[in-house]
Amino acid sequence: MQLTGDRFTHDAAAAGNDFSTLPNFPAEIRAPVGTLAGVSSFQLQFAAHHVHTPGDQVDVLVAMNPAALKANIADLRSGGVLIVDNADFTARNLAKVGYTEDPLTDGSLNAIQVHAFDLSSLAVGAVAELGLNRREALRTKNMFALGLLDWLYTRPEAITLNFLERKFADRPALLAANVAAVKAGYAFGETSELFHHRYVVPPAPIKAGTYRRVSGNLALAYGLLAGAAKAGLQLFLGAYPITPASDVLHHLARLKSSGVLTFQAEDEIAAVGAAVGASFAGQLGVTATSGPGMALKAETIGLAVMLELPLIVCDIQRAGPSTGMPTKTEQGDLNQALFGRPGEAPLPVIAAQSPADCFAAAYEAARIAIEFRTPVILLSDGFLANSSEPWQVPQLSELPEIHPNFATEPNRPDGRYWPYLRDERLARSWAIPGTPGLEHRVGGLEKADGSGGISYDPANHEAMTRLRQAKLERVIEFVPDLPVDDPDGSAELLVLGWGSTYGPIQAAARQVREAGHAVAIAGLRHLNPLPANLGEVLRRYRKVIVPELNLGQLTMLLRARYLVDVTSYTKVAGLPLSQAELAADLISIIKEDLR
């Protein structure tokens, strides 16, 4: 199913639709097929308008067996279309997933347009002549389904066929079979008379440019690499596999031709340690993990704060606490990112807002880390990581420059080198090994400002503690004012999200506005330091709602910082925020609280 969804997404992209996808994997590696735990699904929303989420309720559901039907039917909207392969609807299979009656015949799906047929046999029949064994033949059913969907949505078959030719270039038998299956599916749509409508989804009005499809983890990997490349540094990733961050390692491990060094460490502590080492050596050290791994890295991140070295720590959040639900999404690590270190150890925190935005967020993280010599925490989450959307490919030449500004000369009148002399931004001087005359030592003990020598002087510690905080605040230079989307300026309600909630917020706002209400929305990318205009923005609205996939972590920050009585709106179900639910709640708030 993942492949069918993937290719159908490309068809939507080629047709100029905007889209958003969400693959959904079982928690087990290969949970037995036909069980609820074993269902793998792929959700796609595409449209002629801007799309911000993979959608909550679906219009069309393709279910290949009873388990898939059971697991997903609740998401199909009333009146929606169900395409279902009934080949496996035996009593035994139905019972296995808890159906006592056959849902295709017991009337329970009356509110739905059901198209049930033996898709498996049709696919097997279509490839009958091609010499595949039964297992291989059965596998082509996914391509049959794709052909059928292509027909239903009036997509040209050519894109899929081209792809198959590339994919199976050296396996002609499989190529022929898959092509035959696609064509058979397409023909089935055309001839079976099961379907009374075909759909045409016109292109969405998106900015002119070259687009590609990208998932959050891939965009993030590219953003890191772009940052290193623009700074002229090697990218070094130290990582230990963990869901849903492992793909960052997988993507970067393939980029050896781009000079990326990846180090699969023995644990998360070694991973971040090696990244700190790489940065000390004058490269861009990065590490990527999820919540439990973040906890383990905390001590070393604190060291990087003290050393004042560039470092990017990517936290692809998953549902917690503890092992939690590793394959599910959440925004539970904001507090950990901001506060999860001993002592006062401030550092910049950036959150990506959409799969494609992971690129820009990672690039910004690199720019801040390198130019301010500071560790930066980059927050993404399981939803962004695996979800994909169109991405206007950036021109690297147009991205802001990044200057590591390595020290090459002594910086003291007496010809010495002091590693903790600072520039106007309070960023310290950065000399890397191999530079003659600038030999120096850094460490985790408190140091005298300027010289960097160990210091237990109370006044120095006081000054250094405040200086590290002041440096963090200088990062505001790279933080743009928060733009608010408030079309006619009449809204009394502001919905402020951060990270991945901004997609659903945008989608919900569309619904609220379509329902005739005014609502302002904004999405925070910079969580530390916060944008300079944020206080003013918050005070501008009668009511501020802050949706989060946690119990109100940003809310706490905003209330503390601005003393504004913002309202927390929280979901912790391991799922992306539901746009429909949010829209409904916003409308009732507008109707009731803001009358």
Added chain:
Amino acid sequence: MQLTGDRFTHDAAAAGNDFSTLPNFPAEIRAPVGTLAGVSSFQLQFAAHHVHTPGDQVDVLVAMNPAALKANIADLRSGGVLIVDNADFTARNLAKVGYTEDPLTDGSLNAIQVHAFDLSSLAVGAVAELGLNRREALRTKNMFALGLLDWLYTRPEAITLNFLERKFADRPALLAANVAAVKAGYAFGETSELFHHRYVVPPAPIKAGTYRRVSGNLALAYGLLAGAAKAGLQLFLGAYPITPASDVLHHLARLKSSGVLTFQAEDEIAAVGAAVGASFAGQLGVTATSGPGMALKAETIGLAVMLELPLIVCDIQRAGPSTGMPTKTEQGDLNQALFGRPGEAPLPVIAAQSPADCFAAAYEAARIAIEFRTPVILLSDGFLANSSEPWQVPQLSELPEIHPNFATEPNRPDGRYWPYLRDERLARSWAIPGTPGLEHRVGGLEKADGSGGISYDPANHEAMTRLRQAKLERVIEFVPDLPVDDPDGSAELLVLGWGSTYGPIQAAARQVREAGHAVAIAGLRHLNPLPANLGEVLRRYRKVIVPELNLGQLTMLLRARYLVDVTSYTKVAGLPLSQAELAADLISIIKEDLR
């Protein structure tokens, strides 16, 4: 010097004075004697009234060499008494610590009553007949100084002599020498005519009862043990040495006759892991560390939140970030305690307010951990850890009972056992290995409430996340309302501290009140959940000042929670809060801001 200070403290205690001590060790193990880095000092405040800190400025300074003088002279108040051994005031020694002139003769100490004499020779002379070698003889100078101080403060020599008899019971030569030195010092005071006054400090008006002297780390160890004993559990400490927490391990390792098992682990992760294991096995698992170790324990603490098992994590805070200044104090880990874990992982946080209060705080931590089946973080700091004060020895029989309430029977109608069925407090059922019929599995994955089986159900995760938070909030049952010290109810200014700042706040309030101003003070012991009346208390005052040894961590919490514009008052110098500075600042706030 530590021993002299220690014994002189006992003399003060015996005289019924209230007191507070602060030993100050060099960061290096044995930094060379005579260097500034090598100075070890012992600060003591005693009085006929309540004493809350070891004092900022001292009345009497005893300096045994130029380095000690240089390191501490700034703390001696103008007009104070300096007793100084001038034996080592050679040009070389003076130069070594940066004196270009001899401070005893250059007039720089004119504002001070200087008593300089060759204390070393006097001590050596006093023991001349006793057959010690020179090094041993010289060591008696500390006892000479003690004898002199005993004379100066009109203390009976007997207490010291008794102690020496116990200490040197089996080393008669050393006993004789030390006794001789004490007596010689006493006699020197009496006969030398150097001193024109003797002081008499009457007993302080303290509650009737039996008192002993106790340091924070010892009181904490006893509190943990008392908690385990009252609950009928074995105390298990998993620990990895770290300054300033190591003494908790050292103290408990000596209590083998009380059934305490200590485990010196390979690292902090193993230490807390073993403690979780001990709790799972039905004992009281405890771990003790400082900031860097806390960071390493975060993942396992999250596991304990998920398992819902008792666990006490003691964080004896030190100056950070990173390695920071290990021997110095700070309150920089409040945020880490509250928020330093992935996902939503709420747990109770308690902070001890004084050395002796470490007992009560540890006992409360045990009570909450056991009765709510939850990890509890207990915050102390380097100052409390090493500082000592009089402690009214509690009667164990009067402490509140602690009931582990182990499950012994199946709790389901069908005869099964569900480990996540809850009582009214939302505490889960706790069955321990060895109990027949209650076999069950727990783990870090999200679990179905009740049964505890692994669950990926979105609604269940939502419910469990809120339930863990709700359970934390039920702990309020054990949290008394915050008492406010506002003698005549006329104060407009509230000073709210937490943990170890409450001592200096009390001392400062005394000064402020003595200067004729009204000020209200309160000290928070429970940081999570916060006392029920806290919001009301904060709103009662025109201005609320929150002093902290960090950059305002409690302040953030209060502002977020109560939307009250509290004012942060922060010091991060690695030192306890200065009462004099605070008092002066409070007075000027009262005079200027609250006119």
Added chain:
Amino acid sequence: MSELVSPPSGLSGVPLAIGPLTRKDFVSDAEVRWCPGCGDYAVLAAFQGLLPELGVRRENTVIVSGIGCSSRFPYYLDTYGMHSIHGRAPAIATGIAMTRPDLSVWVVTGDGDALSIGGNHLIHALRRNVNITIMLFNNRIYGLTKGQYSPTSERGKVTKSSPVGSVDAPFNPISLALGAEATFVARTVDSHRAHLNEVLTAAVNHRGASLVEIYQNCPIFNDDAFAGLKAADGGLINLRHGEPVTFGPDNSMGVIRRPDGTLATAPVAEVGIGQVIVHDAHAADPQLAFALSRLTDSGGLTLAPVGIFRDVEAPSYDDLARAQLTAVPKPKARLADLQRLITGEETWTA
């Protein structure tokens, strides 16, 4: 020593079952969720069969695991169990074993869990000789995170995280354990039920830390990693205490000592059975066990000794730690003692 006393077993102190137990008593109602064909199934089945035979009470058995496919193990056994966090099971088990000598404590872990993130706890548990039995499922891959190479993968392994081949030299878990002063070290194979049984029984009866490496097939991400060994004429060298170390078809091959002192394999027919070394699992010194461990080829695995490399008596950490305690008195007396303790010697009265 004038008398021969039988050494304490790993299970002494654990109460005996009252009635006979069966396999069924140890099967929990959780649905087993490994991939079809996973080697974990075979080990689970063998283990469920073994537990009732040990004769100790079900409720006194505790199984602690880390994270990984294999670490799901405790859920499938109706004993006390904990599915903890990645790599930390030996530390948690240490706390259990120290405080409760009446429990039989097992650790279930994987090659990633035990040797990558958990390597330090493993070697320290072995060094200390805590009375626990560790089952290390070595599939030479990270299963649960979908197939990255592990610290036991052969160099050059192509995985998602090593698309052009890994460059790490692998650990030999047996050598590592012996280097860490382990007192019981063994290896067995998922599909060899009788051998598994035998080795695990010896392991749990050993007092102190026992490490059992189990070669376990992961058909999804590292299929047939041990096929070369499992083949009828494969290179499994079965170690048995007191017996000559022979292997191969009709035991035609033997392990001999070369003139330089190191071990090597040779056809028995050529060297004569007299040259074949005799295994001594109880040798106080681990030199022989270590030498035997080196016969494992770390690459494609065509040769590997299985069985008990080392099984020596040594005081167990938790026994020693408990021996330092004086018996805890009854609650009342305990509180009175404690009251004396906290009151201390230097008090004064106000």
Added chain:
Amino acid sequence: MSELVSPPSGLSGVPLAIGPLTRKDFVSDAEVRWCPGCGDYAVLAAFQGLLPELGVRRENTVIVSGIGCSSRFPYYLDTYGMHSIHGRAPAIATGIAMTRPDLSVWVVTGDGDALSIGGNHLIHALRRNVNITIMLFNNRIYGLTKGQYSPTSERGKVTKSSPVGSVDAPFNPISLALGAEATFVARTVDSHRAHLNEVLTAAVNHRGASLVEIYQNCPIFNDDAFAGLKAADGGLINLRHGEPVTFGPDNSMGVIRRPDGTLATAPVAEVGIGQVIVHDAHAADPQLAFALSRLTDSGGLTLAPVGIFRDVEAPSYDDLARAQLTAVPKPKARLADLQRLITGEETWTA
């Protein structure tokens, strides 16, 4: 192999110093702050003398340490250095070595730092064979935290944290390293400057991970821990490749192989020099090195081999990892390549 090519040295790739360097060049201006009489002083002095002899540029030397008394080391050397956090130096050094083949990377650590909290990083760095040189100061105690027993302390050690004696069995760092596949393992003594020099020189010239255990006296918390060895007639067994392993007064003692294959010591006069084994540090197989490591008594230390136990050629991890990269093009071309990469193959235009 038809040709004999000299293997790459641990220092190849590190630029040579232009002019001659002296000890003074390597002395930083930080005040040395160990206790009087601490063994660290002797090692520091030797090391400051050694560095200029290596011939590489001062600015291309990096010293990374963890936390502990010994870990103050980098501050006293005028090279690049990092005093990092407890136990993590090998991991940090790995990142440095991987990204910068032009640097000579040293790790300074203690028995607590390397073997307690940092045990996992140590064994993994050794297994991978990262090109770093690790100096492990073993004083068999935690110095900086004021004297708790460490993973190398003898059992029964009385310290603040073990008031009635520790119950842990200690690690033998050499055995542990060999069990972890280390390719260079040696031991030396703080006060034996010439030996220290020789061993460290060999270590840094070894390409890959080199572990050098240095017996270091802590006069404050564990005084004379090695006195038994250092005594004139003490039990230091000096290992030299290709030479018979003899020791004691007039080399009157020798190491022989017992009939059961294990090593033991015996008076040479009794057994004859022919029975004394000849050391082979370059043996591909670590069996001999391991056997030699077991001659160390783990208790009061009266016998301990010193010198190079093992020194074998094996590809270093960082060399292999870098070899997988294609050369990074000049900045312009690099950006153009990257632009192509991120644009990808399936684009569309709006």
